[in-house]
Amino acid sequence: MSKLVPLTVIKGAGHEFIPLPQGENATVADFHTIRTKTDAPAHITSGFYKIEAGPARPAHYDFEESKYVLSGQIDVLDEATGITHHLVPGDFAFFHVGSKVKFSTQSQGFAFYAVTRPVRAPHPNLKGREEDTKSRLPTLITMTTCIGYAYFLPKDEILNLEYLDVALEIFYGEGKVEWRMAGDSVMFTSETIDLVGLREMLGDLELTRTSPEFILKMLDFITEGRAPEAN
Structure with missing residues (x-):
């Protein structure tokens, strides 16, 4: 991974209005897509990222990551361009295979992410919290x-x-x-x-x-x- 790949950043992505199709009460609104460059079949892992004031946290990506800031501010130095992106709630950033960055904050930051890698650090308070998938509807109602x-x-x-x-x-x-x-x-x-x-x-x-x-x-x-x- 000698070649560094710049990040893809969309400021205010979560604040833009999404119109519903006429006569519909729901819609999807895709705004970013790529073909994964990780091994196939690839993992898809979701989680939260939390950072507080302190030393910058370096990361060199051999997987893809979509990150969406929920609260606070997360500063991301993109070493491919030298640009520091100041991400705030509603901002989206995508990290490619080959991206190299440093994360930091002056206060604290909290984000949701989805990555193409296996689990690294399980959430300590969400283990076993997936809801039961067994139907609770009575048989008489769910005849088929x-x-x-x-x-x-x-x-x-x-x-x-x-x-x-x-x-x-x-x-x-x-x-x-x-x-x-x-x-x-x-x-x-x-x-x-x-x-x-x-x-x-x-x-x-x-x-x-x-x-x-x-x-x-x-x-x-x-x-x-x-x-x-x-x-």
């Missing part, structure tokens, strides 16, 4: 679940498992969609086909109960205090 190219149906909703292979072949083609039992559910998977609408397709072939029939059946089980019988 579609996750990408996997689709789950309660086993109790399917009228005849023996005809599933034929139905899937008719609708999707031979070998395109497979199924297997997963506890009290039937799991459908495909490597190439989005399975949204699978339940409705099976309903058209009279292999699943209609929604009202299924809800009434489940309410009967709940009212009578007994579990549904397996098909």
Whole structure:
């Protein structure tokens, strides 16, 4: 990494107005992109950067980093240009492979970053803080679940498992969609086909109960205090 690469800095990036497309209530607003020059597949690591007044902190990059200042001020001396960037809340800086800098501050600074490197220093107070990904919605409400190219149906909703292979072949083609039992559910998977609408397709072939029939059946089980019988 003998060649030094200048930083990319966008002052006030976080303060610019972002218009929403007509009729939409959300949008993305990409403002910087590159092709990574690190090993593939590359890590993507997110974290926070905190600095207080003291000696300058040198860094020579063999990975990429996007840094967004949240509070305070972070001064960055870019050794490729000799320019010192005074980054304040709302400012964005991108560090390329080959960038060489020195970080400092006269007070304190706090920033969010995303980098193409593995974890170096885990946050001491965020270990294990990822929220549980297991659904907490009751089964009666989530009668079907579609996750990408996997689709789950309660086993109790399917009228005849023996005809599933034929139905899937008719609708999707031979070998395109497979199924297997997963506890009290039937799991459908495909490597190439989005399975949204699978339940409705099976309903058209009279292999699943209609929604009202299924809800009434489940309410009967709940009212009578007994579990549904397996098909």
